[in-house]
Amino acid sequence: MDFLKQIDLSNVPEHIAVIMDGNGRWAKQQGHERLYGHNFGVESVREVLKGAMELKVKYLTLYAFSTENWNRPKEEVEGLMDLLVRTIGGEIDELNEKGIRLMTIGDMNGLPDSCQVELKRAMELTAHNQDTTLILALNYSARWEIMAATKRLAEEIQNGTLTADQIDDKKFSNSLTTVGIPDPELLIRTSGEHRVSNFLLWQIAYAEFYFTDVLWPDFKKEDLFKAVIDYQSRERRFGMVSEQLTK
Numbered sequence: 191m192d193f194l195k196q197i198d199l200s201n202v203p204e205h206i207a208v209i210m211d212g213n214g215r216w217a218k219q220q221g222h223e224r225l226y227g228h229n230f231g232v233e234s235v236r237e238v239l240k241g242a243m244e245l246k247v248k249y250l251t252l253y254a255f256s257t258e259n260w261n262r263p264k265e266e267v268e269g270l271m272d273l274l275v276r277t278i279g280g281e282i283d284e285l286n287e288k289g290i291r292l293m294t295i296g297d298m299n300g301l302p303d304s305c306q307v308e309l310k311r312a313m314e315l316t317a318h319n320q321d322t323t324l325i326l327a328l329n330y331s332a333r334w335e336i337m338a339a340t341k342r343l344a345e346e347i348q349n350g351t352l353t354a355d356q357i358d359d360k361k362f363s364n365s366l367t368t369v370g371i372p373d374p375e376l377l378i379r380t381s382g383e384h385r386v387s388n389f390l391l392w393q394i395a396y397a398e399f400y401f402t403d404v405l406w407p408d409f410k411k412e413d414l415f416k417a418v419i420d421y422q423s424r425e426r427r428f429g430m431v432s433e434q435l436t437k
C-alpha cells in the first residue's frame with residue numbers, strides 16, 4: 191500500500207519528535223548483543239529522515255541519548271557514543287547534499303570530547319542548510335532543561351535584568367534548549383511503551399501522541415507515513431470546541 195498517497199501534504203506536522211525505543215529487544219530477538227540493535231537503529235534514522243524530507247517536515251527531533259542512559263552498562267554507553275561519532279562524521283556530505291541542518295539539544299558538555307568535537311564540526315558544516323533540521327537529543331532530559339532554564343531566569347532576576355512578571359510562556363520557551371524551534375505537533379514512540387520518559391515535557395503540551403508496537407530497527411519510512419496519516423485523522427482543538435475551529 192502506498193501510504194504517502196494518503197497524506198494531505200498541506201497538513202503535515204512542522205515538527206515531529208521521536209522516542210526511538212526497542213533496539214535492545216530487537217537485538218535480543220535476533221540473538222545478538224544490544225549494540226547490534228543500535229547499529230541497525232541508525233538505518234531507521236536514515237529512513238525516517240528520508241521520509242520526513244519527502245513530507246517536507248521542517249524539524250525532526252530524535253531522542254538518541256537521555257541523561258538516564260548513562261546508567262546502562264559501560265560497554266553499551268561507549269558503543270553508543272562511538273556509533274554516534276562514526277555516524278555523524280560519515281554523514282556530513284549526505285546531510286549537505288540533502289539540505290539538512292544538524293542541531294542538538296541537551297547538555298553537550300557532559301558528552302565525551304570526541305563526540306563534542308564531531309558534533310560541533312557537523313553542526314558548523316551544515317548550519318546553512320534550510321530544508322529540514324535534524325535535532326538530536328543527546329544527554330538530554332526535560333527536567334534538566336526546565337531546571338536549567340529556571341536557574342537562568344532566577345539569575346536574571348537576581349542581577350536585576352528581569353522581573354518575575356516579565357516571565358511568560360514566550361520568555362520561558364526562549365530559555366529552553368529548543369529556543370527558536372516550534373513545538374512538536376506529533377510525538378512518536380516505538381516498541382509498545384506508552385511513556386514520555388522525560389522528553390520535551392514543556393514542548394509537547396499540545397502534541398498528538400502516536401504509539402506503535404514496531405521496534406525501532408524495524409521502523410521504516412512507511413511507518414512514519416502511517417503515524418502522519420493517524421495524526422491527520424485527529425482534530426486538534428487546543429482546548430476549544432469543534433465549532434470554534436471551523437470559524
Ligand code: FPP
Binds near residue numbers: 210214274
Ligand atoms: C532505545 O532502545 C534506543 C536508544 C537509547 C538509543 C538510540 C540510538 C540510536 C538509534 C543510534 C543513534 C544514532 C544516531 C545517528 C542518531 P533501547 O536500547 O532502550 O531498547 P530496549 O527498550 O529494547 O532495551
